[in-house]
Amino acid sequence: MSTASPGTLLICEHCDTVYRRRTLQRGEVARCACCLAELERHQPLGVNALLALVFTAMIVFVQANMWPIVTLGLNGQYSGTTLWGMIIAMWQQQAQVVSVLAAVTLFFFPLTKMLVLGWLLWFARSGRRAPGFVRLMVLLHHVGPWTMSEVFVLGALVAIVKAHNYFDVVADPGIYAYAALTLLITVFAGVDLRRLWELTREDPA
Structure with missing residues (x-):
């Protein structure tokens, strides 16, 4: 293993076991x-496809x-609001x-x-x-778990059903x-962005 280049090795983040990487076929998942x-899991989307998805998501x-x-x-009077309208209303209340x-x-x-991923x-x-x-x-890595559009969509749907009474x-x-955005974010969540370390090279100083 010591003679292999770093790009051919795969290290388990949980137990530090080292494996020799091989190309995965569609649907395959590598487990420790x-x-x-x-x-690791097979990634069908290339860099260009991911960039197109980022632009679509934006x-x-x-x-x-x-x-x-x-x-x-209510009583023939209607009022609509945007996300920021709801945020401002909650602040004022x-x-x-x-x-x-x-x-x-x-x-x-x-x-x-989206901006950071698009830049990369x-x-x-x-x-x-x-x-x-x-x-x-x-x-x-730190921001990913805090994008909660899917929680908002689910909560909004529940609120709509209850408010209908x-x-x-x-x-x-x-x-x-927002529902469409949730689907796009779900696609991003399934992409192993660690591949960017291997697909890119650092420009010489």
Whole structure:
């Protein structure tokens, strides 16, 4: 094993067992023989496909934040609101903690993840590492679990069903845009971004 290059080795993050990497076929998953942890899975999407998905997600993200999410009607009067309208309303009603958490997990973290991932993939198209590559990879690792669009969509759907007993409720385009964004983020979550270390090279000083 000592004569193999670093790119041909695969190390289990849980028990530090070292394996020689081989190319996985479609649907294959490599697991550690000692602790059964997942080591690697086949990635059908290339860098260009991932970059296209990032651009698509950013377009959907803009639409989700611009379009109304839900419209409530009572006695013939209707009122719709966007995500930021809901965040501002919660802030004004003394729910600052919930308002900040919603803004961070539904807007700032997803936006950060898409911008950073797009930046890294743009340079990876030519096999280069983007400026700040190491710090940005660490940032993606920490930000990833906090993008909670799927929790918001599920909570919004439950709220719509319950509110329907008291109001006329209309699901607006914003909630569908967030549902589409959730699907895209789910795709990103299944991609092993560690591949970027192997697909890119550091430019010589």
